[in-house]
Amino acid sequence: xxxxxxTPKHLITATGQRVTLRCSPxxxxxxxxxxxxxxxxGLQFLIQYYNGEERAKGNILERFSAQQxxxxxxxxxxxxxxxxxxxxxxCASGRGQNTGELFFGEGSRLTVL
Amino acid sequence: GENVEQHxxxxxxxxxxxxxxxxxxxxxxxxxxxxxxxxxxxxxxLIIDIRSNVGEKKDQRIAVTLNKTAKHFSLHITETxxxxxxxxxxxxxxxxxxxxxxxxxGTRLTVKP
Numbered sequence: 001x002x003x004x005x006x007t008p009k010h011l012i013t014a015t016g017q018r019v020t021l022r023c024s025p026x027x028x029x030x031x032x033x034x035x036x037x038x039x040x041x042g043l044q045f046l047i048q049y050y051n052g053e054e055r056a057k058g059n060i061l062e063r064f065s066a067q068q069x070x071x072x073x074x075x076x077x078x079x080x081x082x083x084x085x086x087x088x089x090x091c092a093s094g095r096g097q098n099t100g101e102l103f104f105g106e107g108s109r110l111t112v113l
Numbered sequence: 114g115e116n117v118e119q120h121x122x123x124x125x126x127x128x129x130x131x132x133x134x135x136x137x138x139x140x141x142x143x144x145x146x147x148x149x150x151x152x153x154x155x156x157x158x159l160i161i162d163i164r165s166n167v168g169e170k171k172d173q174r175i176a177v178t179l180n181k182t183a184k185h186f187s188l189h190i191t192e193t194x195x196x197x198x199x200x201x202x203x204x205x206x207x208x209x210x211x212x213x214x215x216x217x218x219g220t221r222l223t224v225k226p
Contacts, residue, residue, distance in 0.1 A: 002156060033211060042117070042202060042216035043157070056212035090156055092211075099209045104149075104156030 003027065004093050006105035014113055018079040021108045025072055025093030031055070032074040033102065034066055037088040049074055050097050081112045115140040117205050119217025126193050127225050134220045136203035137185040145209040146186045148177060149202040151219070157202055161188070164209075193224045 003026035013019055025032050034046040036059075045058035049068035060066075063081075068074040078085060088109050092102040116139040126132050138146075144165035149157035163170045163177045163186065170177050174193075179186040186205075190197055200221050206214035 002158065004156070031211070042119075042218045044216075045212060045214065048212045058212065092156070094211060098211050100211075101159050102211055104158065106154065106156050 002103040004105035012111045021076040023074045023091030029093035031094040033092045035090040086112045115215040117215045117217045123221045125223045132190045134188045138205040142207045143205040151200045198224045
């Protein structure tokens with residue numbers, strides 16, 4: 001158990017809809033990273049938050065947004081969903097601002113029909 | 114930006130045999146190379162890492178080698194066991210920055226009893 005909690009584990013929705021994925025980092029970790037893992041692909045970095053502020057953006061679409069709340073949990077919002085958004089979305093947390101070991105949650109599997 | 118290629122995509126070995134997974138990277142400024150193991154239904158977990166100031170690192174049955182000149186690094190697992198079956202990801206980053214980290218596409222290792 002990594003200590004990182006992600007909900008929901010599975011989500012099925014239709015094209016055009018909006019979903020929110022939630023992540024609670026390990027106790028004491030201030031950084032949260034979001035990744036997308038499509039079929040047979042590596043992890044694609046989406047966005048990072050550190051202590052409530054956006055720290056870095058990767059390949060995140062404009063239809064996606066995220067935030068980190070004062071209690072350090074984070075939410076990833078995916079809107080106007082398309083079939084190609086179907087993927088595993090992982091959250092990872094880390095103690096430091098941008099270095100140190102990453103601890104991954106078990107992921108949220110999104111299926112867009 | 115950094116591009117990480119990983120081979121093979123699938124690998125099947127008999128229990129007790131060795132397994133080798135290879136990765137190449139493109140950015141000569143990369144200096145931190147972690148390996149992650151992802152078991153079915155779980156998030157990736159760091160198993161070993163190496164920095165560019167060393168050529169080899171070993172931890173029990175796993176070892177990682179790095180050739181900076183050729184820009185490639187490898188994961189070696191000896192005396193494989195069925196519980197080693199998982200997807201393995203290599204990654205590369207500059208200065209160990211997590212939001213710079215680029216992942217390979219993964220290798221699905223199957224160890225047959």
